[in-house]
Amino acid sequence: MAQEIAARPAATPAARGEDAHGGVGVTNTKLGMWLFLSSDCLFFGAFISAFLLYRGRDQAGPKPSDVFDIPFTSATSFILLMSSLTMVLALAAIQRGDHRRVRIWLLATALFGATFIGGQIFEFTEFSREGLKLDTNLFGSSFFVLTGLHGAHVTAGIVWLLSLWGLSLQGLLPTENAEKVEVAGLYWHFVDVVWIVIFTLVYLMPT
Amino acid sequence: MSDEVAPESGSSIAEKVEGEVEKVEGELEAAEHEVEEHLPEGAVTPAPGLLPGELYPHPSPFRYVMIAVILVVVTALEVSVSYLEGSIADGLIVFLLVVMAIVKFGLVASWYMHLRTDKPIFRNFFVLGIVAAIILYFVVLLTLHVFS
Amino acid sequence: MATATEVKPLPVVLRRPRATQGFWSWFTTVDHKKIGIMYSVTALAFFVIGGIEALLIRVQLAGPDGTLLTASQYNQLFTMHGTTMVFLMGMPLAVGIANYLIPLQIGARDVAFPRLNAFGYWVLVAGGLFLYSSFLFGGAPDGGWFGYTPLTSAPIAAGALPGHGPDYWAIGIAMLGIGSTTSAINFLVTIINMRAPGMTLMRMPVFTWMMFVVAFLTLFAIPIVTAALIMVYFDRNLGTGFFVGGVGGDPLLYQHLFWLFGHPEVYILILPGMGIVSEILPTFSKKPLFGYAVVVFSGIAIGFLGWGVWAHHMFATGLGPVAISAFALSTMLIAIPTGVKIFNWLGTVWGGSVRLATPMLFALGFIGQFTIGGLSGVLHSVVPSDTQQTDTYFVVAHFHYVLFGGLVFGIFGGLYYWFPKIYGRYMDERLGKLNFWTMVIGFNLTFFPMHFLGLWGLPRRTYRYDSGMGWDTLNLVATIGAFTIAVSTLVFLVNAIVSRHRGAPAPADAWDGRSLEWSIPSPPPEYNFAEIPTVHARDDFWHRKYTEDDDGRLVRLPAGGAVAVEERPTGGDDGGHGAPGGEHIHMPSPSFFPLVLASGLPFLGYAAVWKDVLWAIPGAALVLFGMYAWAMEPPTAEDS
Numbered sequence: 001m002a003q004e005i006a007a008r009p010a011a012t013p014a015a016r017g018e019d020a021h022g023g024v025g026v027t028n029t030k031l032g033m034w035l036f037l038s039s040d041c042l043f044f045g046a047f048i049s050a051f052l053l054y055r056g057r058d059q060a061g062p063k064p065s066d067v068f069d070i071p072f073t074s075a076t077s078f079i080l081l082m083s084s085l086t087m088v089l090a091l092a093a094i095q096r097g098d099h100r101r102v103r104i105w106l107l108a109t110a111l112f113g114a115t116f117i118g119g120q121i122f123e124f125t126e127f128s129r130e131g132l133k134l135d136t137n138l139f140g141s142s143f144f145v146l147t148g149l150h151g152a153h154v155t156a157g158i159v160w161l162l163s164l165w166g167l168s169l170q171g172l173l174p175t176e177n178a179e180k181v182e183v184a185g186l187y188w189h190f191v192d193v194v195w196i197v198i199f200t201l202v203y204l205m206p207t
Numbered sequence: 208m209s210d211e212v213a214p215e216s217g218s219s220i221a222e223k224v225e226g227e228v229e230k231v232e233g234e235l236e237a238a239e240h241e242v243e244e245h246l247p248e249g250a251v252t253p254a255p256g257l258l259p260g261e262l263y264p265h266p267s268p269f270r271y272v273m274i275a276v277i278l279v280v281v282t283a284l285e286v287s288v289s290y291l292e293g294s295i296a297d298g299l300i301v302f303l304l305v306v307m308a309i310v311k312f313g314l315v316a317s318w319y320m321h322l323r324t325d326k327p328i329f330r331n332f333f334v335l336g337i338v339a340a341i342i343l344y345f346v347v348l349l350t351l352h353v354f355s
Numbered sequence: 356m357a358t359a360t361e362v363k364p365l366p367v368v369l370r371r372p373r374a375t376q377g378f379w380s381w382f383t384t385v386d387h388k389k390i391g392i393m394y395s396v397t398a399l400a401f402f403v404i405g406g407i408e409a410l411l412i413r414v415q416l417a418g419p420d421g422t423l424l425t426a427s428q429y430n431q432l433f434t435m436h437g438t439t440m441v442f443l444m445g446m447p448l449a450v451g452i453a454n455y456l457i458p459l460q461i462g463a464r465d466v467a468f469p470r471l472n473a474f475g476y477w478v479l480v481a482g483g484l485f486l487y488s489s490f491l492f493g494g495a496p497d498g499g500w501f502g503y504t505p506l507t508s509a510p511i512a513a514g515a516l517p518g519h520g521p522d523y524w525a526i527g528i529a530m531l532g533i534g535s536t537t538s539a540i541n542f543l544v545t546i547i548n549m550r551a552p553g554m555t556l557m558r559m560p561v562f563t564w565m566m567f568v569v570a571f572l573t574l575f576a577i578p579i580v581t582a583a584l585i586m587v588y589f590d591r592n593l594g595t596g597f598f599v600g601g602v603g604g605d606p607l608l609y610q611h612l613f614w615l616f617g618h619p620e621v622y623i624l625i626l627p628g629m630g631i632v633s634e635i636l637p638t639f640s641k642k643p644l645f646g647y648a649v650v651v652f653s654g655i656a657i658g659f660l661g662w663g664v665w666a667h668h669m670f671a672t673g674l675g676p677v678a679i680s681a682f683a684l685s686t687m688l689i690a691i692p693t694g695v696k697i698f699n700w701l702g703t704v705w706g707g708s709v710r711l712a713t714p715m716l717f718a719l720g721f722i723g724q725f726t727i728g729g730l731s732g733v734l735h736s737v738v739p740s741d742t743q744q745t746d747t748y749f750v751v752a753h754f755h756y757v758l759f760g761g762l763v764f765g766i767f768g769g770l771y772y773w774f775p776k777i778y779g780r781y782m783d784e785r786l787g788k789l790n791f792w793t794m795v796i797g798f799n800l801t802f803f804p805m806h807f808l809g810l811w812g813l814p815r816r817t818y819r820y821d822s823g824m825g826w827d828t829l830n831l832v833a834t835i836g837a838f839t840i841a842v843s844t845l846v847f848l849v850n851a852i853v854s855r856h857r858g859a860p861a862p863a864d865a866w867d868g869r870s871l872e873w874s875i876p877s878p879p880p881e882y883n884f885a886e887i888p889t890v891h892a893r894d895d896f897w898h899r900k901y902t903e904d905d906d907g908r909l910v911r912l913p914a915g916g917a918v919a920v921e922e923r924p925t926g927g928d929d930g931g932h933g934a935p936g937g938e939h940i941h942m943p944s945p946s947f948f949p950l951v952l953a954s955g956l957p958f959l960g961y962a963a964v965w966k967d968v969l970w971a972i973p974g975a976a977l978v979l980f981g982m983y984a985w986a987m988e989p990p991t992a993e994d995s
Contacts, residue, residue: 023548026326028549031547031548032544035539035544038332039574040336041336041337041339042340043581043582045341046583053351053608054604070289074286078279085272088318095258134593137596138603140595141596141597185320189315189319189320193315193316200285204286205289205301206292207292336575339575347608350675
């Protein structure tokens, strides 16, 4: 232990130029992630707006009520919500140094996320079978691009979480790196929150 | 690092050692910080036990589970309301759904993303992005006659 | 973090680069100063390329019925000219100067995320090369720098733009947007979190303040255009109907999304220039900036209000009277904070001890020419006027006056101003004045006549015009002006290249400046400040040098009475570790992986343009490998 501490370069984070604890008393990494999430709001907002703009404008092709399976999507939404719970439990675990639990909760989150994606894929293939594709009509265009981009965000998150899980397995995710789990969590919760908006505005809105 | 070396059964001795190490490392870091860099004016030294960026300690796991239960209940309510299409006015359904979505969004952001226990700067930037998105796209939709 | 026992020696290809000197070190550097230089040099190269495109356009339009270019070639040239000047010159040059200066001005050693900083630069290179490769692979983008739909979004088979130009354009700009976003996040976190003790927001130099606003604008505007570009790509290649009128889609949605980005974009372009002018004027008037707080708040106001004016680019699209009135009002409103800045600058110079060195000349040029551009902008805010002016050369005159007469002049001023800091040598003053005057003459000869040409009906974006319309003479004058600008640019390049090694040596405080960057050696050591300063006031460095006597005259303080200006470290530039006080300062280590990650992007781009999955494989491999290796690598090498 003493060897570890002595071996660390005698430079504070501020002098290293990364993760300064000066300034306004927050870490660079967390601040950076929140700024990124802030900008992602505008990204998703554009596609949500396109969807809302084109709602009800199709003259041909399937309408939402023709293809939506609300019970099924409610189930997948529930799973994604639960993944946020497991994510924050993973963070709580690493903050108290319980690394076994970290791995359990990280894996659970990734699995729930993968289940959600599996559900999306199933849903999309069902819709396609029922005649709704990317190029069928405005509903198809705006729906698949919006949910597809959301799914891409989730998938990237799953890869991220599995990477953290792998790091923890190798003993490379110590308690002092809790922030890595925290920022992954922020990203994950954001993706969940975007889904809350999508589920409401795309699936549940009356036509 | 003792984290990787400690047996996976989580024996209390190993955990205690872990805790000691973290305490010593934290103290060393603080001492280094003081010696090599001036603490900038206005910088907040986190209170003991708090991480940088936190104003209050994070919620407990029990709370997280409670929030999850509320989220599930609200989602069930949302789905139920959507099935009322035809029985009650569309405008009312829209209103209820939007309110419930905001509630869920707020719960996840405040509790799971720790906005209610962290320093306000994170919330301020996030809200800035959300508000900007809502206003700008609302004006676009308005101009394209979505609401007429 | 890996324990000491777990670190095995890595294969050579993965070993952390160590060099901070030498040619190859530039490819792995994470030093904000080197990155700033690379951004600026690359942007200047694109300035020349974009300028050549402009010269070709001007030759084609020098007389009626031009025959140098076909319509298709002309369309590619004006599209690439605009795209280049906005995305490959204007933004990167500002980012480059900001990269160099922001840490110096706030008393920091580097930016918040040094590797991310390098990544942003390599994305610029990747995106620029990707965009320009289109000339070789079937034709450059030809739908205008704004890419209106459905011209750009119609599928290749059905549309008016054959070839892959619009695809290169959509993907190229989206790619560049990644770098812009990471830069913005980097600057924001740096400015918020890494200021020296005592450097409150209201003590920051105005250039840093303006870049702070610019970073917010960038952060929120780029995602909007990225979304629009994705929709264009999907419409063109995957059959979606976002902008297809025939299935109920609305091409106007594109214009809204594009200009939601596009208008903040013009403020992203101009605010850095305004910041530079706000630094130069006080130094060369020996007076503080008149109304610092007002200048800062005007910048913030422009940042906010700039979001509310976008549809003034769409006055002729049939938005309806309510919408256009609202946007006309907001556009008039934004003239106020803009005008306020001009008065503050004039107030700064008035009564000052004015020194007309080259930086000052460019700054004064900015004020005059930007004002003219601003006035034509106010004319555009009046809807009936704009309806006549839109799509004519009057608009071309307007935006060149603000962007060239404004921004570019400001940037040149900044380059002359900070060159001595960067290289320890002044640029030649006589060549500088020649540069300035030929630029003023050339610029005004080129663009002033366009106000008339526009009002006399010459349309934009048209590859030739008929004779007998009364347009011939002024077009010829404009072309002569354009070549004068080219001469001026050559003078600048010669000046820069010669001065780099043979310019008059410059001290740390080359111009008797006011801000912190002048308190460290020229060129600065790798670690910038041997000791992070504590700031007690705005223009803290100035106040350490001067005080005022009872009559308000400046009195120089004795050198020992203030923090002494550090001399150049002995033994040459050895990375700073040998300098007094520099031994214990560990800077972030160089890294390959920003370059590796960025290099994967063009492969992904080609996969998307040519719809060939095979290209995605090396792209994905480079991106994933780059990401993982970067994530696993500590910011500072363990053994540095």
